[in-house]
Amino acid sequence: MAMDAEAMVVGAGIGGLVAATQLAAKGISVLVLEKYLIPGGSAGFFERDGYRFDVGASMIFGFGQQGTTNLLTRALAAVGESLVTVPDPVQIAYHLPNGLAVRVHRDYEAFLQELGDRFPHERSGIRRFYDECWQIFRCLNAIELLSLQEYRYLFWVFFQNPVACLGLARYLPQNVGDLARRYIRDPELLQFIDMECYCWSVVPADRTPAINGGMVFSDRHYGGINYPKGGVGQIALALARGLERHGGRIRYGARVTALLPDREGVTVRLANGESLRAKRVISNATRWDTFDRLVPLPLPPSEQQWRDRYQPSPSFLSVHLGVKADVLPPGTDCHHILLEDWAHLEAEQGTVFVSIPTLLDPELAPPGRHIVHTFTPSWLAHWQHLSPSAYQEQKTAAAQALIARLERLWPGLSQAIEVQEVGTPRTHRRFLGRMDGTYGPIPRDRPWGLVGMPLNRTPFPNLFCVGDSTFPGQGLNAVAFSGFACGHLVASTL
Numbered sequence: 001m002a003m004d005a006e007a008m009v010v011g012a013g014i015g016g017l018v019a020a021t022q023l024a025a026k027g028i029s030v031l032v033l034e035k036y037l038i039p040g041g042s043a044g045f046f047e048r049d050g051y052r053f054d055v056g057a058s059m060i061f062g063f064g065q066q067g068t069t070n071l072l073t074r075a076l077a078a079v080g081e082s083l084v085t086v087p088d089p090v091q092i093a094y095h096l097p098n099g100l101a102v103r104v105h106r107d108y109e110a111f112l113q114e115l116g117d118r119f120p121h122e123r124s125g126i127r128r129f130y131d132e133c134w135q136i137f138r139c140l141n142a143i144e145l146l147s148l149q150e151y152r153y154l155f156w157v158f159f160q161n162p163v164a165c166l167g168l169a170r171y172l173p174q175n176v177g178d179l180a181r182r183y184i185r186d187p188e189l190l191q192f193i194d195m196e197c198y199c200w201s202v203v204p205a206d207r208t209p210a211i212n213g214g215m216v217f218s219d220r221h222y223g224g225i226n227y228p229k230g231g232v233g234q235i236a237l238a239l240a241r242g243l244e245r246h247g248g249r250i251r252y253g254a255r256v257t258a259l260l261p262d263r264e265g266v267t268v269r270l271a272n273g274e275s276l277r278a279k280r281v282i283s284n285a286t287r288w289d290t291f292d293r294l295v296p297l298p299l300p301p302s303e304q305q306w307r308d309r310y311q312p313s314p315s316f317l318s319v320h321l322g323v324k325a326d327v328l329p330p331g332t333d334c335h336h337i338l339l340e341d342w343a344h345l346e347a348e349q350g351t352v353f354v355s356i357p358t359l360l361d362p363e364l365a366p367p368g369r370h371i372v373h374t375f376t377p378s379w380l381a382h383w384q385h386l387s388p389s390a391y392q393e394q395k396t397a398a399a400q401a402l403i404a405r406l407e408r409l410w411p412g413l414s415q416a417i418e419v420q421e422v423g424t425p426r427t428h429r430r431f432l433g434r435m436d437g438t439y440g441p442i443p444r445d446r447p448w449g450l451v452g453m454p455l456n457r458t459p460f461p462n463l464f465c466v467g468d469s470t471f472p473g474q475g476l477n478a479v480a481f482s483g484f485a486c487g488h489l490v491a492s493t494l
């Protein structure tokens with residue numbers, strides 16, 4: 001059977017699009033098959049009543065202008081695209097138990113000062129902990145970040161910068177919790193570090209790899225958090241545009257139902273009955289969806305081993321609100337984390353996340369209005385086996401409870417709401433095609449840093465995986481790394 005493309009990518013999430021654009025930029029023929037109507041997946045958008053809501057992500061790393069870790073900037077540039085971004089002066093305003101309120105300023109010294117004011121007896125430990133995170137970041141930022149499974153690249157990068165590589169190798173098996181306890185004793189401050197990790201890794205510091213911590217805790221002050229004008233969906237739209245300009249193709253409404261790898265390539269079956277062939281296929285579906293739904297059984301032993309070490313994280317209950325602008329006082333920050341009781345950090349609907357992207361780009365909402373997107377971890381099991389009316393009632397009650405908690409930050413919020421859309425783990429599963437609507441893999445126990453995360457190869461030589469269930473995990477800049485690595489690896493095999 002003739003090949004329809006040299007490489008096919010299943011899914012137009014940011015991981016899939018970065019892999020596809022990297023291949024297209026190298027002159028390889030690429031076809032992306034996306035089941036939904038627009039690209040972006042968890043970094044997509046939807047519009048209602050004049051509002052443009054981000055589906056998920058809105059605290060965006062990787063958009064800096066310097067170094068090598070600004071992978072979103074670099075992925076766009078590879079296909080001749082760039083986006084106007086708005087710098088966010090504060091990454092997160094934390095509202096934590098016992099009145100612990102800390103703002104993570106873009107300015108590193110301002111952040112250390114504010115945290116040190118709250119824990120004066122730990123001032124030097126705080127600096128030493130975050131300074132060590134900078135050491136990790138400097139190592140990452142000194143090398144070109146490409147595939148760890150392409151040996152010529154590994155040799156080349158090692159001889160270019162042996163100090164940075166050895167530095168990173170040292171941190172690879174470590175966790176943020178180990179690092180933090182080296183310098184910090186105060187239990188409340190260690191809980192704060194747990195939250196610093198949880199808010200992007202959805203696990204506390206002991207289960208968060210030190211390399212990811214070094215990246216996040218430093219890049220927010222180096223490249224900074226920058227919001228793309230027009231909304232997060234612009235990233236995927238720009239990547240898709242650049243892909244097509246470089247000869248790649250993208251088909252929407254193309255749901256892949258089976259991937260059949262063989263010695264020469266992979267046969268791709270679509271829901272409409274079509275069969276396509278490619279020399280290499282990259283799946284941007286999660287590894288669970290790829291191996292449980294697309295690739296015929298039995299499950300390869302390496303995938304089982306990974307599942308023994310990592311489990312799916314919860315999904316989210318998401319409430320997208322359009323509100324009257326005057327409910328937010330002047331000087332409100334864009335991103336907030338709210339938790340009333342440390343015992344509920346990882347609980348169902350425990351930690352509350354809030355993004356107000358219209359503070360950075362007012363054009364996402366009608367004049368005089370703001371978007372308040374709030375979400376909280378929730379398991380699919382909590383939403384199953386309900387009649388349609390019971391499901392609706394539970395959705396309404398959960399949204400009201402979430403909004404009531406936010407009233408503490410913004411009194412009058414519930415009265416200011418004009419538009420409200422509620423998504424549950426069922427919504428995330430349905431629209432994002434992700435098993436149980438999961439946010440991604442989390443370690444079952446204390447991991448050895450990043451050592452256990454699978455890279456892009458699979459047991460089938462012509463089938464690869466990209467996205468947040470591959471190294472280094474969740475987040476747009478992380479899946480962009482996975483996309484760079486995968487594109488580079490697949491190109492090397494062609």
Ligand SMILES: Cc1cc2nc3c(=O)[nH]c(=O)nc-3n(C[C@H](O)[C@H](O)[C@H](O)COP(=O)(O)OP(=O)(O)OC[C@H]3O[C@@H](n4cnc5c(N)ncnc54)[C@H](O)[C@@H]3O)c2cc1C
Binds near residue numbers: 012036042
């Ligand atoms: C509520 C929420 C908030 C978040 N906040 C942030 C944040 O502030 N900052 C940050 O950096 N990250 C954030 N994230 C995480 C980030 O959005 C994800 O880690 C990242 O977008 C995942 O990208 P991906 O390419 O791995 O997969 P996905 O985004 O899941 O994309 C996979 C794509 O594959 C398609 N697909 C799946 N199966 C098939 C099939 N069989 N056939 C065809 N197409 C298929 C899907 O439709 C989808 O478009 C958030 C996520 C959520 C859910």
